[in-house]
Amino acid sequence: MKAARFYGIRDIRIEDVSIPEIELDDDVIVKVKVAGICGSDISKYSKTGPHAPGEIFGHEFSGEVVEVGANVKNVKPGDSVAVSPSLPCFKCEQCKQGLFSRCEDLKIIGNGDAGGCFAEYVKISSRNLIKLPEGISYETAAGIEPACIAAHGMYRANIEVGDTVAVLGTGPIGLLSIQWAKIFGATKIIAIDIFDEKLKIAKELGADICINGKKDDVIEKVKEFTNFKGVDVAVESAGTPITCAQALSLPKKGGTVLYAGIPYGDVEMPRVHFEKILRNELTVKGTWVGYSYPFPGREWTSTIHYMKKEELKISPLVTHRIKLDELPEMFEKIYKRDIFFEKIMVVVDNN
The missing domain is CATH 3.40.50.720 (NAD(P)-binding Rossmann-like Domain)
Structure with missing residues (x-):
């Protein structure tokens, strides 16, 4: 599959890598449909660099389930899903209270080994997925996390x-x-x-x-x-x-x-x-990220509810829609301040 790998400040390369595989019973493989560029991605690109050279970064996205582990019950192949990219430990004192945004070891996909969404496929736990109701587009769903x-x-x-x-x-x-x-x-x-x-x-x-x-x-x-x-x-x-x-x-x-x-x-x-x-x-x-009990929380159910009612809109924020191959060029334009932008969406798969 194609993926945007991040090697260093201002160094993103579109490369061919292996499609992730099911390893755990609750793993799910998601085919990425639309991914959003976050402000933190821009900061990483221009200032802080990758957590690990060569990581596949990005974390705001929606997609289609293509494969599930043996114990997955909440989604099935063919389902359209919103993806919660954060990975609380579920073990610390904050997590035990359902305060997942305050997790003492909070991780997020797109950093280090947890492969991100600027790729054609992502592997993630089933508990990070919410099945989308009819009427919410993949582009809108890619805006659910922010x-x-x-x-x-x-x-x-x-x-x-x-x-x-x-x-x-x-x-x-x-x-x-x-x-x-x-x-x-x-x-x-x-x-x-x-x-x-x-x-x-x-x-x-x-x-x-x-x-x-x-x-x-x-x-x-x-x-x-x-x-x-x-x-x-x-x-x-x-x-x-x-x-x-x-x-x-x-x-x-x-x-x-x-x-x-x-x-x-x-x-x-x-x-x-x-x-x-x-x-x-x-x-x-x-305020930090967007999670509560039961994970991923009322923020997610409320967001989907008001998107369904069209009281919460993503499309007016979108100033650019690009392909995965165009990602390095777009980040460089952002770095050089060559463009005005709000939300930039990467259309990974439009089928």
Whole structure:
């Protein structure tokens, strides 16, 4: 089969490798249909490199079951499936409590020996699969995992009906958070970014107000739009030092800040922002991946439910659809900032 093997920073090669084989009774072989490029894949490509040279990376995908182990009961060959790519240990204290996102030895496919989805076939445990209902396309299903990450954050933030929510950073997780905030009952959603192209998509997906941080004073604009009270919940989904600081100055007294964006460098901030935690008695939370009990959790069942109802959409996020052979070229374009993009989907098999 063809697979994208990752050898080092800016070094991806499409090579022929062996199709994975059933080894354990709960193994399943999935034929990859559509795979998404995650922000963490981009960071690996440009900054951190592979866990093991030659690994097959990628972890957001959907596919068709082609072979199952002897004890597999939940799926069968021919089934269309969503794939949970994380591999909790199920043994640590956090896992025993059903807090799989906090697993003390959490692994994910696409790192090291656990082969990822930028390939024609993937082997994974049956408990990582959810059979797709009719009406959800493979492309939409490839967006289920990032949608679950956003959902996990919304559950963590305890958004309530009538809340005003600000989302800083309108990449895929931010755009999905906007949709989830609306589903959770937020009546005013403020999207914040520095790219008008992204804010346009945010508006289409439910943002009531859009603020370009390059053109306007974000904090003053949010005050203006909230009668100088502030928002109920601020969701930081960009991971930049500026937005990490601004997020603390947007909520009302007693409000909540949810940190969802991954910073790939040190974060420093002026005291005036940090002091808001104390002076406004803020609740500050982090969120990581998207799992709960029973694994993979309510994030997954809720995501599929709202995708089926077409209240949670992936296609408006998709700016590029490419073939597996085009993956190295696309990563290089991203690295050189030659293109505007949101979610990039790799169509591995369109039959």
